[in-house]
Structure formats: structure tokens, C-alpha cells
Amino acid sequence: MTETGIIVGLEVHCQLDTKSKLFCGCSTDYRDDGPNTHVCPVCLGLPGTMPVINKRAIEYAMRVAKALNCTVIHESEFSRKNYFYPDLDKAYQITQYDKPLALGGYLEIESDEGGEKRVQLTRIHVEEDPGRLVHMGNPERGKYSLVDYNRAGIPLIEIVSEPDMRSAKEARKFLNKLRATLEYLSVFDSEKEGSLRVDANISIVGSERVEVKNISSYKGVEKALNFEVTRQKNLIRRGLKVERETRHFLEGRGITQSSRSKEQEHDYRYFPEPDLRPLHVQSWVKDIILPELPDARRERFVAQYTCSLNHARTLTGELRLANFFERVVAPDAALYTPAATWIADTLIGELNYRGMSIDTLDPGSFTSLLVLLATGTITDKSGIEVLRVMLDQRRDAQPCETPDAIVTRLNLKKTSGDSSALAAIIQEVIAENPKAVEDYHAGKNGAMNFLVGCAMKKTRGRSDPKELNREIAQALTNTEA
Amino acid sequence: MAEHTIHFEPDDRYHAFLTICKKPVHGTGVLAGIPVAVKDNISTQGIETTCASKILKGYIPPYDAHVVTKLKLAGAAIAGKTNMDEFGMGTTTENSGFGPTTNPHDTNRVPGGSSGGSAAAVASGMVPMALGTDTGGSIRCPAAFCGCVGLKPSYGRVSRYGLIAYANSLEQIGPMAQNVTDVSRLMQVIAGYDRRDTTSYDRPYTLIPDAHISGLKMGIPEEYFGAGVDPKVATVVQRAIAKLEALGATTVPCSIPSMEYALAAYYVICTSEASSNLARFDGVRYGLAADTKKSWHDAYREVRRAGFGTEVRRRIMLGTFALSSGYYGKYYAKAQIARENVRKDFARILSGVDVIVGPTMPTIAFKLGEKSDPLSMYLSDILTVPANLAGIPAISVPCGKVEGMPVGLQIMGRPFEDERVIDVAFAYEQAVST
Ligand SMILES: [Zn+2]
Numbered sequence: 001m002t003e004t005g006i007i008v009g010l011e012v013h014c015q016l017d018t019k020s021k022l023f024c025g026c027s028t029d030y031r032d033d034g035p036n037t038h039v040c041p042v043c044l045g046l047p048g049t050m051p052v053i054n055k056r057a058i059e060y061a062m063r064v065a066k067a068l069n070c071t072v073i074h075e076s077e078f079s080r081k082n083y084f085y086p087d088l089d090k091a092y093q094i095t096q097y098d099k100p101l102a103l104g105g106y107l108e109i110e111s112d113e114g115g116e117k118r119v120q121l122t123r124i125h126v127e128e129d130p131g132r133l134v135h136m137g138n139p140e141r142g143k144y145s146l147v148d149y150n151r152a153g154i155p156l157i158e159i160v161s162e163p164d165m166r167s168a169k170e171a172r173k174f175l176n177k178l179r180a181t182l183e184y185l186s187v188f189d190s191e192k193e194g195s196l197r198v199d200a201n202i203s204i205v206g207s208e209r210v211e212v213k214n215i216s217s218y219k220g221v222e223k224a225l226n227f228e229v230t231r232q233k234n235l236i237r238r239g240l241k242v243e244r245e246t247r248h249f250l251e252g253r254g255i256t257q258s259s260r261s262k263e264q265e266h267d268y269r270y271f272p273e274p275d276l277r278p279l280h281v282q283s284w285v286k287d288i289i290l291p292e293l294p295d296a297r298r299e300r301f302v303a304q305y306t307c308s309l310n311h312a313r314t315l316t317g318e319l320r321l322a323n324f325f326e327r328v329v330a331p332d333a334a335l336y337t338p339a340a341t342w343i344a345d346t347l348i349g350e351l352n353y354r355g356m357s358i359d360t361l362d363p364g365s366f367t368s369l370l371v372l373l374a375t376g377t378i379t380d381k382s383g384i385e386v387l388r389v390m391l392d393q394r395r396d397a398q399p400c401e402t403p404d405a406i407v408t409r410l411n412l413k414k415t416s417g418d419s420s421a422l423a424a425i426i427q428e429v430i431a432e433n434p435k436a437v438e439d440y441h442a443g444k445n446g447a448m449n450f451l452v453g454c455a456m457k458k459t460r461g462r463s464d465p466k467e468l469n470r471e472i473a474q475a476l477t478n479t480e481a
Numbered sequence: 482m483a484e485h486t487i488h489f490e491p492d493d494r495y496h497a498f499l500t501i502c503k504k505p506v507h508g509t510g511v512l513a514g515i516p517v518a519v520k521d522n523i524s525t526q527g528i529e530t531t532c533a534s535k536i537l538k539g540y541i542p543p544y545d546a547h548v549v550t551k552l553k554l555a556g557a558a559i560a561g562k563t564n565m566d567e568f569g570m571g572t573t574t575e576n577s578g579f580g581p582t583t584n585p586h587d588t589n590r591v592p593g594g595s596s597g598g599s600a601a602a603v604a605s606g607m608v609p610m611a612l613g614t615d616t617g618g619s620i621r622c623p624a625a626f627c628g629c630v631g632l633k634p635s636y637g638r639v640s641r642y643g644l645i646a647y648a649n650s651l652e653q654i655g656p657m658a659q660n661v662t663d664v665s666r667l668m669q670v671i672a673g674y675d676r677r678d679t680t681s682y683d684r685p686y687t688l689i690p691d692a693h694i695s696g697l698k699m700g701i702p703e704e705y706f707g708a709g710v711d712p713k714v715a716t717v718v719q720r721a722i723a724k725l726e727a728l729g730a731t732t733v734p735c736s737i738p739s740m741e742y743a744l745a746a747y748y749v750i751c752t753s754e755a756s757s758n759l760a761r762f763d764g765v766r767y768g769l770a771a772d773t774k775k776s777w778h779d780a781y782r783e784v785r786r787a788g789f790g791t792e793v794r795r796r797i798m799l800g801t802f803a804l805s806s807g808y809y810g811k812y813y814a815k816a817q818i819a820r821e822n823v824r825k826d827f828a829r830i831l832s833g834v835d836v837i838v839g840p841t842m843p844t845i846a847f848k849l850g851e852k853s854d855p856l857s858m859y860l861s862d863i864l865t866v867p868a869n870l871a872g873i874p875a876i877s878v879p880c881g882k883v884e885g886m887p888v889g890l891q892i893m894g895r896p897f898e899d900e901r902v903i904d905v906a907f908a909y910e911q912a913v914s915t
Contacts, residue, residue: 041544047542047645048524048642048644051679082757084778089761089766091757092760144773145777267805269757269809270804271754271813274650274680275649275678275679275680276680277680
């Protein structure tokens with residue numbers, strides 16, 4: 001599908017990873033606890049309570065503003081966004097409206113054409129998360145809903161981009177880069193469930209803009225946008241008009257649905273929050289010391305570890321991955337290249353397949369595995385097998401064996417050490433495949449590969465294909481002579 | 482802290498109380514064992530707090546307002562919760578969801594409002610002191626009507642944490658008592674910074690009132706003696722001013738041109754803030770319970786219709802309208818400009834004089850039912866509202882009677898000069914009591 005003529009802008013809401021909530025002292029670490037256990041009179045919105053700004057949340061937001069090259073404005077303020085909904089205990093959300101914390105800024109992403117591209121930002125502001133409704137029974141004809149205020153008052157940062165992206169893929173890249181940047185700044189944890197929510201604006205050039213709300217995963221953004229592109233293009237192709245509207249993304253079904261509720265016509269009646277004074281924090285900016293950010297780290301990986309640009313981009317695209325890589329290679333410079341290759345090309349895929357976080361794997365074990373590979377103790381094929389066992393054991397919370405123990409238990413050591421056994425296998429293969437032997441002598445190239453394949457099967461992958469190739473050639477030369 | 486109890490079983494013939502605590506505990510301190518009445522919009526842990534609204538019937542706060550904590554630490558006994566206009570919206574205490582309070586001086590008249598219950602409890606001698614709240618005159622009006630002393634502190638002088646908000650940017654909790662000395666004592670207990678109210682200031686109050694006011698300059702605004710002010714009330718107040726002159730103070734005539742818009746600005750701001758503050762009362766978490774069998778939207782509507790009184794619903798609608806897109810600029814934004822002008826006018830006048838003096842209310846207490854037209858009730862706030870818009874301290878002290886009903890002398894001062902308005906009130910009180 002060609003995606004020329006598409007305009008995408010994103011509004012990204014991220015939970016700031018502070019210890020306490022935005023306006024009270026309740027802990028933000030609520031995910032493993034029962035409903036309404038992380039609440040107090042303030043975040044329950046009890047009558048008479050007043051908000052007190054968590055300075056740390058403002059600091060976090062300002063770190064983001066500085067890293068994204070935004071201008072922190074001289075005086076910002078909180079406003080009330082008034083609307084009724086059962087998850088909103090005060091019936092207003094304290095947010096920022098016409099005086100947000102920061103304006104402007106940009107984020108650089110890799111464009112679809114390759115090379116860097118700047119996505120301009122409109123603004124960054126801070127606001128509180130509402131509570132959460134839990135619908136019991138059938139969602140269509142639910143019997144009742146329960147409300148959990150543990151999430152109420154968790155600090156959120158909203159980052160609004162200009163409509164600068166030209167494809168769903170670019171939007172995905174923007175999000176990935178943003179996530180990496182926030183994680184490098186230690187203000188955000190992407191692995192916490194529900195820590196990110198996105199509203200996307202998308203239009204086909206010359207048509208009306210559609211807002212898709214309620215996207216809560218990175219993959220969801222690309223899916224929702226692709227769905228919208230197809231839907232909008234189909235409308236235009238059929239001579240129909242794209243209506244300006246708000247749609248909701250149904251994550252499970254991968255489609256967007258028109259929200260024909262009154263929600264679109266909400267008048268939020270914003271006005272300045274009278275219980276909070278305006279913020280004058282511009283002077284803090286100069287005291288913020290930024291850590292190494294993804295772009296700088298990527299360049300360092302290329303220079304210091306001789307990573308390929310692609311590997312460096314992948315490895316530094318997630319804070320945990322980059323830290324893992326550096327811990328794995330720390331003991332031994334000889335591991336730079338194999339580590340980059342194995343992590344970027346194999347480990348990530350194996351983790352994703354299992355839905356596991358890299359945090360579950362200790363860098364030391366992975367280093368041991370790489371050493372087994374680098375010393376030629378096991379073949380690449382066996383390496384993958386060992387890795388899979390290691391990951392499965394961690395996923396299933398079983399006792400974790402060292403890579404060496406796995407190699408021993410599964411008898412995966414390369415057979416080269418045992419030359420008589422290998423020679424016997426090669427003799428077998430030669431005896432069983434006279435046609436291939438004949439072809440080999442006739443100079444047919446495929447014959448050797450076939451024979452190596454047969455031998456690999458017999459050694460259950462424990463042999464090094466190069467070594468087999470050499471040994472079989474030797475054996476056939478002897479036979480001929 | 483040693484805990485004791487007192488017996489508090491007054492004959493509440495004026496319906497000053499919504500809740501009476503018959504055996505309140507108390508500790509030691511400057512208010513040890515003194516029964517203090519608390520307006521029912523101030524949260525008291527374990528004691529029903531309704532704002533005189535049916536929608537909060539049964540709500541028992543799990544925490545104490547900052548001022549209540551301070552009272553307890555000073556050894557006071559929380560004697561009960563006093564009646565008020567629902568959520569503070571009124572000037573008569575007739576807008577209570579649980580029946581009106583009457584004026585101890587004449588039970589056919591209102592005690593003023595919205596802190597009418599606190600004023601009646603003090604004026605009738607049931608308690609020596611009480612807490613009220615003042616959004617546009619709600620402490621000073623009932624103090625004037627019932628013949629007691631009431632102070633609206635400077636904005637930020639007393640923590641609002643635990644005060645169930647009606648109009649956050651205007652209101653303050655303040656002391657009410659039978660005399661200035663007790664108002665001052667209570668003020669000392671409740672004033673000061675509270676980290677839970679970030680609009681509060683670290684300005685503790687430690688005053689022993691001083692009656693020497695020789696050399697004091699008093700501004701006398703013409704608007705406080707103009708149209709709408711009962712000449713008999715004006716005459717009583719003029720005599721009180723003459724008394725202060727006899728004590729060595731001088732008068733300077735002045736004018737507050739911005740007062741023309743003060744009342745309109747006040748009602749736009751307070752209703753706007755109220756429309757947002759009162760949105761949380763939906764019957765889900767506390768108070769009147771919503772019907773959970775209905776859709777949330779219908780359940781909310783029913784609870785709010787059943788729980789709120791007429792005046793509250795009127796003000797919610799006015800405020801909702803004033804904040805609506807397309808009207809915000811015309812109303813809310815303009816009201817803020819008018820408010821700024823009031824503030825500037827007061828700053829200008831108070832740069833030349835020490836205090837501004839005039840009547841608290843344009844009339845004596847109304848007959849019950851007299852102010853049935855909301856607009857005429859709103860107009861009676863004209864002399865008290867400016868101090869709320871400007872955030873300045875203002876006190877009402879009894880200064881005589883008209884037709885047997887008390888009249889209040891209002892003294893306003895510079896921001897955070899609560900001590901000075903108390904001194905002037907004290908000087909007057911001492912002069913007339915000897
Ligand atoms: Zn809380």
C-alpha cells in the first residue's frame with residue numbers, strides 16, 4: 001500500500017514514573033495490589049481536600065522538555081477540565097490548558113526514506129490520570145461496573161506532536177524513539193501495563209481529519225493507523241467523504257469505530273485551578289543535567305563497539321537492551337561483534353516470541369553462552385537451542401541451569417573433539433549416498449551441501465558445518481585415491 | 482495529651498446546630514475545655530458534615546480539616562456543627578436543606594448567612610466562639626445581624642484544607658465570638674501555613690489586641706453610605722466612626738469606583754467555581770446514594786436533582802453557563818478583570834489610609850421570607866463582597882442597634898494586616914463598653 005499523502009499527528013500520554021501521585025502522597029506502585037488500596041482523601045476527591053503539586057513530577061516533565069528541545073514557559077498553570085464520568089472522582093481533571101509547561105521542541109526519527117527526520121512538537125503538559133472502570137460481565141450488556149481509584153492521580157505527561165508524520169510506520173518510529181528517550185531520562189517505564197496511551201490524528205491530504213482515541217500499545221498505533229488509511233482511502237475511492245469525527249480503537253479487533261456519543265461535543269469549561277498557584281519553574285531548566293540520550297548512545301556503540309549502524313540502532317532503541325548489551329560485553333572485547341549480532345538478531349526475537357522482558361535474563365549467563373560460541377565449544381545451531389532452554393526455564397520459573405550445564409546435559413558439545421566418531425558418521429553418509437558421491441566427483445556443487453546436511457542430521461547439529469565440509473572432502477579424496 | 486469531656490446540651494431554640502456533640506472530648510491548651518461550634522462545611526472526622534445539603538446527608542468525613550486539628554491541639558471541645566445556607570449559598574441561612582436558623586434577637590428575623598448557625602450559637606450564648614466561613618460576607622453578615630464579632634481573615638492566612646469548597650479563590654475560614662478578644666484568641670489558634678493548602682501563607686497570628694489607635698487614618702468610602710444603604714444604619718455607623726475619631730483616629734473620604742462591577746464579578750466567579758466544585762456530588766462515593774440499577778448518567782441526574790436545593794441548582798447553572806465555550810471571555814474573563822480593578826482600588830486607597838471603615842450590611846436583619854427574590858438577596862452582599870475580591874482582612878463588630886436589631890461596623894485593612902483591623906475593632910469595643 002502506498003502511503004503518500006498521509007498526515008499523522010500524535011498525542012501521547014505517558015505515566016511519569018514517580019514514587020508518589022501528582023497531588024497527594026499515595027504510592028504509584030499499585031499494579032499488583034487490590035482495588036482502592038492506594039487511595040487517600042485527596043485522590044478520592046473527598047470534599048474539602050486540596051491538591052499539592054508533587055515537585056518531582058514537574059522535574060520529570062521538565063527533563064523531558066529539555067531533552068525534546070522544548071521551551072519551558074515563564075508562567076504555566078493548572079486548569080480544571082470539567083466532565084462527568086464515574087472514574088473521575090472530582091468530576092474534573094486537573095490538567096494544563098492554555099498555559100502548558102512547555103512549548104515547541106522536536107524529536108528526530110529515522111524517516112521512511114532513510115536518514116533522519118525531525119518531528120516538531122506542539123507542547124508538553126502535565127495532568128492527573130483518572131481512576132479506572134472495571135466492567136463486569138458482557139461489555140455490551142454489562143450488569144454493572146466497578147470503579148478503582150488506585151490509578152487516580154498518577155502523574156501523566158502529554159506530548160503533542162505537529163502533524164509531521166507521513167505513514168503509520170513513521171508514527172511507530174516516533175513512538176519508539178519517544179519511549180526510548182523517556183526511559184533514558186529515567187522518568188518512564190514502558191513495561192508497566194497501561195503506562196502509555198495514544199490519540200492519533202490522521203488524514204489523507206485534502207480530506208477531513210479523524211481522531212482515533214484510546215490506543216494503548218505501540219503496535220496498536222501502527223495497526224489503528226493502517227486500518228484508518230485503508231478505510232479513508234476506500235471512502236475516497238468510492239467517491240464518499242471522510243467525516244471529521246472521533247473514533248475509538250478496539251485493540252482486540254484491530255479496528256476503529258465511530259464514537260457516536262455526545263463525548264465529541266463535550267464542553268470542558270476549562271478554567272484555572274483556584275487551589276494551585278501558577279508555576280514559575282523556568283529557572284530550573286539550567287540545573288537539569290541530561291543523561292546520554294539514544295542518538296548519542298547509538299553513535300557511541302558504533303564507535304566503541306564497532307556495531308553496524310542497524311545493530312546500534314536496535315540495541316540503543318530500548319534502554320534495557322542497551323544496558324544489557326554493555327553488561328554482556330564488559331568482560332571481553334572479543335564479544336562485541338557476536339554480542340551485537342546475537343542480541344539484535346536472535347535474542348530479541350526469542351524474547352518477543354515468549355512475551356518476556358530482557359530483565360528476566362542475567363547478562364552474565366548470556367556472556368557465558370557467547371563464550372561457548374566464540375571458543376567453538378558449540379555450534380550456532382546448538383547456541384540457539386541452549387538459549388531457548390535458558391529462556392524457557394526463566395519464563396516457567398524453573399531452576400536456571402548455566403549454559404555449560406545445559407550443553408553437558410543435552411550433549412551439545414561439538415563432535416570435532418571426537419574425531420573417530422565423526423569419521424564413522426562420515427563413512428556412513430558416504431556409504432548411504434553413492435549417487436551424491438558420484439555427483440560430487442562429477443563436479444556438481446549441490447552434492448557436497450547434501451552430504452553435509454546428512455551428516456549434520458546424524459550429529460544432531462552438534463558439528464560445525466565448515467568442519468564437516470572439510471572432513472567429507474578429505475574422505476572423498478581418500479576414497480578416490 | 483490528657484483527654485477530658487464536657488457536657489454540652491444547650492437549648493437550641495434557634496436551630497443553630499445541625500449536629501450537637503453532647504459529650505465532646507478535649508485536651509489541654511489555650512482553649513482547654515471551651516466548646517467551639519464549627520460550621521457544617523468544615524470537615525470533622527467522625528462527625529457528619531453536610532454543608533446543610535441533603536446531598537451530603539450521612540457523609541462522615543474520615544479526616545479533620547486543618548482548623549479542626551488546630552482546635553483540638555489547642556484543647557478545644559468540638560461542640561457541634563452549625564447550620565448554614567446550603568454550601569454557603571445565601572445571606573440568610575434560610576437556604577439550609579434542614580430548615581432555617583432564626584435570629585436570637587428576634588425569631589421572626591433571619592440570623593444572616595451563610596454562617597447563620599455559628600452566629601446564632603454565639604449570640605445566644607450557647608458557645609463563646611465558633612468557626613464560620615466567608616466567601617462574600619458569610620461571616621460578617623451574620624455577625625452584624627446577630628450582634629457578635631466576626632473576622633474574615635486575609636486570603637491565605639488560614640488553611641482551607643478540609644473546607645468543602647464553594648468558591649475557592651474567595652473564601653476563608655474565620656473566627657466568630659462574643660467579643661474581639663475571643664475572636665483574636667481563636668484566630669491565633671487557626672492561622673498559619675499548612676502544607677496541604679498551597680495557597681496558605683506562613684503568616685502566624687500572635688496578637689494581644691491593643692486599644693491605642695491614636696493617629697490611625699480611616700478611609701470612609703462614599704459607596705458605603707450611598708444608595709441602597711438604610712439611612713438609619715448609616716447614622717449608627719457614622720456615630721461609631723465618630724467614636725473612633727474621639728479615640729484619636731482621623732477620617733479621609735474616599736471612593737471605590739470599581740464597586741460598580743464588584744457584585745457582578747463576584748457572582749460570576751463564585752458560581753463558576755461552584756459549578757465545578759459541586760460536580761463531584763454524584764451519589765457514588767458518599768452522601769445520598771445513586772440508584773446503581775440505572776445508567777450512571779440517569780443516576781447522577783436524579784441524585785443531583787433530589788439532593789440540591791433551588792438556590793444551589795440556580796448557581797450551578799449560572800456558573801456552568803459562565804464557563805461555557807463562547808461565554809468564558811464575556812463572563813469569567815471579564816469578571817477577573819473587574820476583580821483586579823477592585824484589588825487595585827483597595828491597594829490605592831490603603832496606601833493612603835490604614836483601614837477602610839463602613840457598615841457591614843446595608844440593612845438590619847431581614848424578616849424570614851423577606852428576600853424571596855434572589856436578586857434582592859444578592860444585592861445585600863454589596864458591602865461585604867469587595868473584601869473577598871481583594872483578599873483583604875475585614876471584621877464586623879457590633880456598633881449599636883436600629884429597631885432593636887444589631888448593626889455591624891466593618892473595618893477592612895491591608896492584606897495580612899488582620900492584626901490592625903482587630904486592634905481597631907478592639908479599640909471600639911473597649912470604648913463603648915466602658
Ligand atoms: Zn492519594
